[in-house]
Amino acid sequence: MSPTPATPRVERIPAGEGAIWVGEGLLRDASRYLVSPSGRFLLVSPASARSASDPIRKALGSAVLLDFEIEDGEAAKSLANVEKISEAALAAGLRRDDAFVAVGGGVATDVTGFAAAILLRGVAWNAVPTTTAGMADAAIGGKTAVNHPRGKNLLGAFHPPRAVLSDPVCLATLPDRDYRAGLVEAYKAAWVADPELSSRASESLSAVLERDGAALVALLAGAARVKIGIVETDPRDAGRRHLLNFGHTLGHALEGAVPWGTLRHGEAVAWGIAAALEISKRRAGLSEQDAAAIRRTLSRLGPFPQPERDPKKLAPLLALDKKATAAGTAGVLLEEIGRARVEPSVPIPEWLDAAAIMSLS
Amino acid sequence: MSPTPATPRVERIPAGEGAIWVGEGLLRDASRYLVSPSGRFLLVSPASARSASDPIRKALGSAVLLDFEIEDGEAAKSLANVEKISEAALAAGLRRDDAFVAVGGGVATDVTGFAAAILLRGVAWNAVPTTTAGMADAAIGGKTAVNHPRGKNLLGAFHPPRAVLSDPVCLATLPDRDYRAGLVEAYKAAWVADPELSSRASESLSAVLERDGAALVALLAGAARVKIGIVETDPRDAGRRHLLNFGHTLGHALEGAVPWGTLRHGEAVAWGIAAALEISKRRAGLSEQDAAAIRRTLSRLGPFPQPERDPKKLAPLLALDKKATAAGTAGVLLEEIGRARVEPSVPIPEWLDAAAIMSLS
Numbered sequence: 001m002s003p004t005p006a007t008p009r010v011e012r013i014p015a016g017e018g019a020i021w022v023g024e025g026l027l028r029d030a031s032r033y034l035v036s037p038s039g040r041f042l043l044v045s046p047a048s049a050r051s052a053s054d055p056i057r058k059a060l061g062s063a064v065l066l067d068f069e070i071e072d073g074e075a076a077k078s079l080a081n082v083e084k085i086s087e088a089a090l091a092a093g094l095r096r097d098d099a100f101v102a103v104g105g106g107v108a109t110d111v112t113g114f115a116a117a118i119l120l121r122g123v124a125w126n127a128v129p130t131t132t133a134g135m136a137d138a139a140i141g142g143k144t145a146v147n148h149p150r151g152k153n154l155l156g157a158f159h160p161p162r163a164v165l166s167d168p169v170c171l172a173t174l175p176d177r178d179y180r181a182g183l184v185e186a187y188k189a190a191w192v193a194d195p196e197l198s199s200r201a202s203e204s205l206s207a208v209l210e211r212d213g214a215a216l217v218a219l220l221a222g223a224a225r226v227k228i229g230i231v232e233t234d235p236r237d238a239g240r241r242h243l244l245n246f247g248h249t250l251g252h253a254l255e256g257a258v259p260w261g262t263l264r265h266g267e268a269v270a271w272g273i274a275a276a277l278e279i280s281k282r283r284a285g286l287s288e289q290d291a292a293a294i295r296r297t298l299s300r301l302g303p304f305p306q307p308e309r310d311p312k313k314l315a316p317l318l319a320l321d322k323k324a325t326a327a328g329t330a331g332v333l334l335e336e337i338g339r340a341r342v343e344p345s346v347p348i349p350e351w352l353d354a355a356a357i358m359s360l361s
Numbered sequence: 362m363s364p365t366p367a368t369p370r371v372e373r374i375p376a377g378e379g380a381i382w383v384g385e386g387l388l389r390d391a392s393r394y395l396v397s398p399s400g401r402f403l404l405v406s407p408a409s410a411r412s413a414s415d416p417i418r419k420a421l422g423s424a425v426l427l428d429f430e431i432e433d434g435e436a437a438k439s440l441a442n443v444e445k446i447s448e449a450a451l452a453a454g455l456r457r458d459d460a461f462v463a464v465g466g467g468v469a470t471d472v473t474g475f476a477a478a479i480l481l482r483g484v485a486w487n488a489v490p491t492t493t494a495g496m497a498d499a500a501i502g503g504k505t506a507v508n509h510p511r512g513k514n515l516l517g518a519f520h521p522p523r524a525v526l527s528d529p530v531c532l533a534t535l536p537d538r539d540y541r542a543g544l545v546e547a548y549k550a551a552w553v554a555d556p557e558l559s560s561r562a563s564e565s566l567s568a569v570l571e572r573d574g575a576a577l578v579a580l581l582a583g584a585a586r587v588k589i590g591i592v593e594t595d596p597r598d599a600g601r602r603h604l605l606n607f608g609h610t611l612g613h614a615l616e617g618a619v620p621w622g623t624l625r626h627g628e629a630v631a632w633g634i635a636a637a638l639e640i641s642k643r644r645a646g647l648s649e650q651d652a653a654a655i656r657r658t659l660s661r662l663g664p665f666p667q668p669e670r671d672p673k674k675l676a677p678l679l680a681l682d683k684k685a686t687a688a689g690t691a692g693v694l695l696e697e698i699g700r701a702r703v704e705p706s707v708p709i710p711e712w713l714d715a716a717a718i719m720s721l722s
Contacts, residue, residue: 079444090511096683118479120683121506121517122597145482150451156482157518236483322457322481 008213011221015228016235018162020140022221024213026167027052027128030059034126035162036099041126042066042089044112045103046076052130052170053103060101066092070108074260077107077147079155085115099124099162105131106138110156113144117159127161131174132182133266135166135220136189141231141244158235166220168213180301181266183208184247186223187297188273192243193230195338197222202293205300242323242342246332247273250351253317257308267304274298275354276331279346284333293337299360311352318348369574372582376589377596379523381501383582385574387528388413388489391420395487396523397460402487403427403450405473406464407437413491413531414464421462427453431469435621438468438508440516446476460485460523466492467499471517474505478520488522492535493543494627496527496581497550502592502605519597527585529577541662542627544569545608547584548658549634553604554591556699558583563654566661603684603703607693608634611712614678618669628665635659636715637692640707645694654698660721672713679709 010023021033034041034056041063045053057064068088070076089100102112102125109127116125127139145156171179190197201208201222207215227244234241251272255263263271277294280286298304308314323330328345335341371384382394395402395417402424406414418425429449431437450461463473463486470488477486488500506517532540551558562569562583568576588605595602612633616624624632638655641647659665669675684691689706696702 079440083440086509086516087511090509090515114479118475118516118518120515121504121519143482148447148451150448154451154481155447155479157479158482 009217011217013221013224013228015140015164016142016160016232018160018164020164020166020224020228022135022166022217022224024168024217026165027055027169028059030056030128030165031063033163033165034060034099034101035124036063037097037124038095038099039063040065040095040098042068042092042094042098042100043103044068044070044085044100044108046070046072046108048072049104049108049130051173052128052167056101056103056128065094065098070104070111072107074107074147077111079146079148081111082115082118082146085112086119089115089119094119094123096120096123099126101126101128103128103130105129106134109134109139110144111146113159113161114146114156117144117157122159124162125159126163126165128165128167128170130170132171132179133185134182136182136186136223137227139164139166140224140227142235143237166224168211168216171211171216178264179211180209181264181270181304183219183301184266184270184273184298186219187301188246188269189223189226189244191294191334191337192246192332192340193226193338194222195336197226198337202297205297209300242330243332243340246334246340247276249318249321249329249331249346250275250314250355252321253314253351254307256317257310257313263305263307267302268307270298270301270304270360271307271358274358274360275351276333278354278358279331279350280333280335283343283346284335284341286334286336290334290337295360302360304360309355311355314352314355315348318351370578372578374582374585374589376501376525377503377521377593379521379525381525381527381585381589383496383527383578383585385529385578387526388416388530389420391417391489391526392424394524394526395421395460395462396485397424398458398485399456399460400424401426401456401459403429403453403455403459403461404464405429405431405446405461405469407431407433407469409433410465410469410491412534413489413528417462417464417489426455426459431465431472433468435468435508438472440507440509442472443476443479443507446473447480450476450480455480455484457481457484460487462487462489464489464491466490467495470495470500471505472507474520474522475507475517478505478518483520485523486520487524487526489526489528489531491531493532493540494546495543497543497547497584498588500525500527501585501588503596504598527581529572529574532572532577539625540572541570542625542631542665544580544662545627545631545634545659547580548662549607549630550584550587550605552655552695552698553607553693553701554587554699555583556697558587559698563658566658570661603691604693604701607695607701608637610679610682610690610692610707611636611675611716613682614675614712615668617678618674624666624668628663629668631659631662631665631721632668632719635719635721636712637694639715639719640692640711641694641696644704644707645696645702647695647697651695651698656721663721665721670716672716675713675716676709679712
């Protein structure tokens, strides 16, 4: 007899009324995990995600009521595309008990989740992220949104998916730069709230960078568990959820200081974390040893492109931050690896100083 | 000394995190009742509601961050207008702790409430309805929506206002036909759930038709209390809330069978109630005495235009109902005045028979 292949581990993280599933081979069994009260599904996916959407098409078969191809790229994250999805869904005969399945990167999941939030005042949806950024962050926590000419994510809703399926097989064709940048959010989740995950994730970094399935599943499941744990204490982003913005205050400014797409979101966050480490050492008692350990991990996730450091360019962007006041801009500071807090107001010159000296080595 | 004028009664109905205020003279004191976490307000109102919006402008003074004029009429209940409001609000510097104030009919409150629901993933809003339909129904219960070319209210959100101000003074210029049609929803609320309110509302009908302030306040406050009581047991419209659809199954079909606006919504609901009374007598044990009492009230609220009764026109519209199945269409039946239940499936021929014989006298 030939040996039975080992069953890959599947992790289930309960999330509100739904669940996040992380594991190798989930896609083949998608019909076991995807949720639709009526049993009917509306698939939304870009052509580029075909290697992930095809197994789902096959698994769902005739339960697919609509197979909608969405454009790719940040420009597609628009109210116009929500309208296109709405029109197609209503034309297909959408009912309140049907469910969407978004397969793709953050654009596909954000736009589809928002369409699901407002169609018939809310129908169920499922997310199948195909990027590390999606699996570590974008598809988890219930935030959906589209961009507005005046800024990113300005129109949206809190509408958690009923199921998230994160299958490392989807990452097979993800370019290395995107693969690595997306992982920054997974490590970030560990650093702000889970010292043990931080330590396990450091140890498995080499395996993760080699795209080892088991190591990735452990990291992504751990990060999802941290994020859901935080989100469920603060679903509407009014307090503790801000911890997940570690690295994002300066990160958003760095991302906005260069033409869109020059820096990946995760890369900007990596630099933002490097700056927050400097401020954390001064204001939150973070040890240089902990800061150095994080910088080491970030530098191995990189190398990341050098960001804009010109204070004249960064200052106005920091002042535009949603949480900015006359006294400064809120930031998340690390006290030690696994414990963070929100600092309501860090003066802009401190951010600029940190941007000048931050380093990833 | 001159006598102190009697202070008109102000009713406060707690509603989730907010409240519904019903009373004469509320508008003058709008700044006492309208809620904004930041203290800043974005006013949205059609030019036709100026007699109601002007006192609010005056009461709020420099706290008005944006004064946006929205178009009037059902065509304005569009995603395009949500975009216009969003653009104006973001241009004015909208922050998460600001609040909208919608002053006007159901179009103004529905569109503004929906914009508030999705801007920055949700900001607070207040409703100042200027029609009986708005005060009795549209502004209460948290449903916001816009129309889609494929149907009414197909895009929307559950996003209750923090305060609703219903001041009879707003009704001074409302045409009599709209005034009367809107009241159908107030009586409907009494009939499905509150026998005592039903009886008081019958007694005060003459005063209400003469626009007596105190009688109106008592009726509208009672109807709001019934609606909020039902909504809070079923905010997402999954069960008990359907009771509020008494008269709406056939009503929607009657409304859709003629050019838009030919029948007021409340008029269509009045006929729908007349039909539901016939079915209720057969299926739910409603006495002819109770049915006759309701018909008497409806005929005094009218006269309402004769509706379309052609089964060939009504049957396809009934089959399109959101709650339709192969076996029939759900309806709300009255067991006696003040007690209703949902009948999951009434065969379409029964609706058509009831439409053929329904009467309002």
